[in-house]
Amino acid sequence: MSMKKALALMLVFVMLLSTFSLARATKIKFWHMYISGPSKDIMQEIIADFNEAHKGVIEVEDLGISFWDYWDKLRVAMASRQEPDVFLNDLGNVGMRASTGILLDLRPYLEAADLSPEEIFFNGPLSMCSYEGGIYALPLETDVRLLFYNKDLFREAGLDPEKPPTTWEELWEYADRITKVDADGNYDIVGFNPLYGQSYFWMYAWGNGVSFIDENGNLVVNSPEVVKSLEEWCDMINRLGLEKLLAFGSNFGWGAADAFIAGKVGMGIQVGNMVSNIKAYAPDLDYGIAHIPWPKQKATWSNGFSLEISSRSKHKLAAVEFALYLMSDEVQLKLAGKLSSLIGNKRAAYNPELMEDPEWKMQIEALEYTKFRPFVLEAPLWYMNLQTAVEEAMYGKKTPQQALDDAQKLIEADIQKYKMTH
Amino acid sequence: MPKRRSKYFRRKTLIGYLFAAPWLLGMSLFVLGPIIATLFLSFTTYDMINPPRWIGLVNYKILFSLDPSFWKALGNTFYYMFGSVFLKVFIGLFFAILLSNALRGMRIFRTIYFLPVVLPSIPVMFLWMMMFNPKSGLINQILGFFGVEGPLWLNSPVWSKPAMILMSLWGIGGIIVIFLAGLQDIPEYLYEAAELDGANRVQKFWRITVPMLMPVIFFNIVTGLIGASQVFAESYIMTGGGPLESTTFVNLKIYLLAFKDVKMGYASAMAWVMFMILVPMTILLFKIAKKWMNY
Numbered sequence: 001m002s003m004k005k006a007l008a009l010m011l012v013f014v015m016l017l018s019t020f021s022l023a024r025a026t027k028i029k030f031w032h033m034y035i036s037g038p039s040k041d042i043m044q045e046i047i048a049d050f051n052e053a054h055k056g057v058i059e060v061e062d063l064g065i066s067f068w069d070y071w072d073k074l075r076v077a078m079a080s081r082q083e084p085d086v087f088l089n090d091l092g093n094v095g096m097r098a099s100t101g102i103l104l105d106l107r108p109y110l111e112a113a114d115l116s117p118e119e120i121f122f123n124g125p126l127s128m129c130s131y132e133g134g135i136y137a138l139p140l141e142t143d144v145r146l147l148f149y150n151k152d153l154f155r156e157a158g159l160d161p162e163k164p165p166t167t168w169e170e171l172w173e174y175a176d177r178i179t180k181v182d183a184d185g186n187y188d189i190v191g192f193n194p195l196y197g198q199s200y201f202w203m204y205a206w207g208n209g210v211s212f213i214d215e216n217g218n219l220v221v222n223s224p225e226v227v228k229s230l231e232e233w234c235d236m237i238n239r240l241g242l243e244k245l246l247a248f249g250s251n252f253g254w255g256a257a258d259a260f261i262a263g264k265v266g267m268g269i270q271v272g273n274m275v276s277n278i279k280a281y282a283p284d285l286d287y288g289i290a291h292i293p294w295p296k297q298k299a300t301w302s303n304g305f306s307l308e309i310s311s312r313s314k315h316k317l318a319a320v321e322f323a324l325y326l327m328s329d330e331v332q333l334k335l336a337g338k339l340s341s342l343i344g345n346k347r348a349a350y351n352p353e354l355m356e357d358p359e360w361k362m363q364i365e366a367l368e369y370t371k372f373r374p375f376v377l378e379a380p381l382w383y384m385n386l387q388t389a390v391e392e393a394m395y396g397k398k399t400p401q402q403a404l405d406d407a408q409k410l411i412e413a414d415i416q417k418y419k420m421t422h
Numbered sequence: 423m424p425k426r427r428s429k430y431f432r433r434k435t436l437i438g439y440l441f442a443a444p445w446l447l448g449m450s451l452f453v454l455g456p457i458i459a460t461l462f463l464s465f466t467t468y469d470m471i472n473p474p475r476w477i478g479l480v481n482y483k484i485l486f487s488l489d490p491s492f493w494k495a496l497g498n499t500f501y502y503m504f505g506s507v508f509l510k511v512f513i514g515l516f517f518a519i520l521l522s523n524a525l526r527g528m529r530i531f532r533t534i535y536f537l538p539v540v541l542p543s544i545p546v547m548f549l550w551m552m553m554f555n556p557k558s559g560l561i562n563q564i565l566g567f568f569g570v571e572g573p574l575w576l577n578s579p580v581w582s583k584p585a586m587i588l589m590s591l592w593g594i595g596g597i598i599v600i601f602l603a604g605l606q607d608i609p610e611y612l613y614e615a616a617e618l619d620g621a622n623r624v625q626k627f628w629r630i631t632v633p634m635l636m637p638v639i640f641f642n643i644v645t646g647l648i649g650a651s652q653v654f655a656e657s658y659i660m661t662g663g664g665p666l667e668s669t670t671f672v673n674l675k676i677y678l679l680a681f682k683d684v685k686m687g688y689a690s691a692m693a694w695v696m697f698m699i700l701v702p703m704t705i706l707l708f709k710i711a712k713k714w715m716n717y
Contacts, residue, residue, distance in 0.1 A: 071681065075470055078470060078471055079471070097471075100471040101471070102471045186557070243574065246574050246577045246578075247557050247574065248557075250558075250574070250577060251555070251557050251558055380683075381682070388666065388667060391665060391666050397579070410490075410491075417489075417688075420480050420483075420484060421467040421477055421481070421484070421685075421688070
């Protein structure tokens with residue numbers, strides 16, 4: 001009997017057990033971050049439903065931990081072999097954990113259950129879950145970044161609020177008409193603030209058609225194309241003045257104090273779940289969402305939370321059953337409305353009712369072309385070096401070329417360090 | 423007779439150790455144990471999942487040859503250590519002398535100055551973040567009152583460390599209280615004798631107060647430097663180490679390496695290098711101090 005068949009039989013067996021409960025329930029632990037608001041309520045409901053349906057067979061014990069404490073707690077739990085069976089983690093670096101052997105390869109289980117991951121999940125998130133041919137995580141939640149624009153400020157500037165910019169030239173043309181300066185020369189309203197929200201250089205570079213991985217599969221952050229993109233990026237900031245922008249930005253914070261929510265930013269790049277913040281803090285704000293203007297190709301950046309199962313779990317089948325339940329169309333649909341981010345199940349995401357909401361539709365469209373920061377096992381945090389280079393160039397400490405050359409050296413040193421220690 | 427006495431003392435000693443046992447146990451289990459463990463880990467590569475693997479001195483080799491960011495973090499830490507200690511000791515002494523001269527109300531002021539020391543640090547940091555706000559913050563508003571355009575403080579790679587040093591003055595109460603105790607220990611007759619010889623205030627300060635206070639100043643410098651070398655929460659909470667890594671102190675670096683990068687072995691090596699820098703530095707300070715204090 002093949003592995004696949006054996007697993008299929010076992011899965012069926014577990015499901016059967018749930019109807020004729022005999023033995024004591026298998027307890028599995030699930031750690032997550034849904035500790036407040038509507039996401040907490042829906043997750044509690046989903047877990048309760050699962051426990052009810054598997055009464056006497058599987059019982060899920062969940063633990064919600066705040067985002068800020070979650071990562072340290074999970075890592076310490078892993079170090080002391082006390083990790084939960086099923087847990088949320090960072091979708092951006094699944095490979096880091098897969099390489100250590102802590103994660104269970106879910107591909108055989110998916111095959112046994114006759115689930116085709118390529119059919120169910122979006123490409124981008126799925127590629128982040130894959131490592132050396134296996135699937136080590138499931139994309140529970142994901143997100144995209146889009147251009148948010150204030151329709152009232154568009155009207156005031158005599159612009160058509162139904163026509164957001166599609167090119168950077170257009171964007172700057174609009175931005176200049178929206179920007180307002182007070183008597184002291186400080187910004188009162190910024191038409192487009194490149195430092196606001198979730199505006200990252202790598203998205204701009206991708207829009208320029210640039211890749212950070214060369215044809216040999218190596219990380220290259222100082223190719224002429226990247227340098228040119230960074231020069232353009234710095235020009236965008238310099239035309240507004242870094243100091244003035246920083247001073248402007250420091251007036252605002254998070255939530256109700258957000259610059260866009262306060263109506264002080266005409267256009268800004270934000271993650272899709274900004275929608276729920278606007279609903280909560282400024283329900284009357286008249287705004288629109290558009291794809292981020294693209295020089296060459298549409299581009300945006302995604303990250304999110306993955307669902308992972310410990311390879312050391314004593315109840316792998318029960319854990320897989322619960323994880324697949326969380327990824328099922330039905331549960332993902334339930335989550336869709338209540339989570340502030342996007343779901344990883346493509347079939348659920350394309351639900352006709354959901355697609356009637358233009359904001360949802362826009363985000364799902366973006367999910368089709370979005371990218372993740374490429375994962376490199378030897379230097380998983382390479383993008384922090386890139387980010388530092390961007391800042392150095394922005395602050396005028398180094399030329400874009402110099403900053404990116406230095407970042408490249410640091411990344412190569414990281415790769416060398418990895419090779420020396422592994 | 424002596425035998426019984428020694429038995430009595432032995433019992434007393436035993437009871438003494440019993441009372442100290444919780445501390446001894448805690449110290450060895452939760453402080454000494456981890457210290458020794460990090461020494462071992464610093465020679466390994468350890469991802470917190472698989473058992474540590476011995477790699478000898480490779481971590482140290484990397485640290486000294488391939489990691490410029492460590493030296494930057496070290497520079498930041500020393501900048502902060504010396505900046506904050508210098509200001510704290512200088513201003514602390516100034517306030518202590520003011521307080522000890524104004525005998526009336528001294529107790530109240532002593533309490534007032536000491537109060538911030540006992541406040542929880544996270545809310546205080548948020549308060550300071552608001553004060554450092556370049557536009558709406560109190561500090562720049564006051565500067566603006568005098569026609570000075572204040573810097574971007576925490577948003578500026580140049581001003582972020584001075585901002586944190588300025589903030590560290592908030593906890594100056596401890597130093598003031600120690601200085602006050604030291605000042606009260608200086609015998610009054612020294613000043614009286616100096617007055618008879620026609621010494622003025624400045625002379626009295628430099629010839630009597632400062633030399634007599636030297637052990638206290640030294641104590642404050644050493645404890646201050648060691649305390650400041652542990653700076654972590656300020657940058658973790660307020661700046662995340664930025665802008666441009668200007669507030670990435672060694673401890674933040676170690677934390678990020680250990681828990682974000684999951685390079686426990688390398689982070690341990692970094693902690694030990696820091697330790698190896700601080701120990702000789704403290705010994706050197708003691709040597710210098712011996713030269714200063716000739717009594």
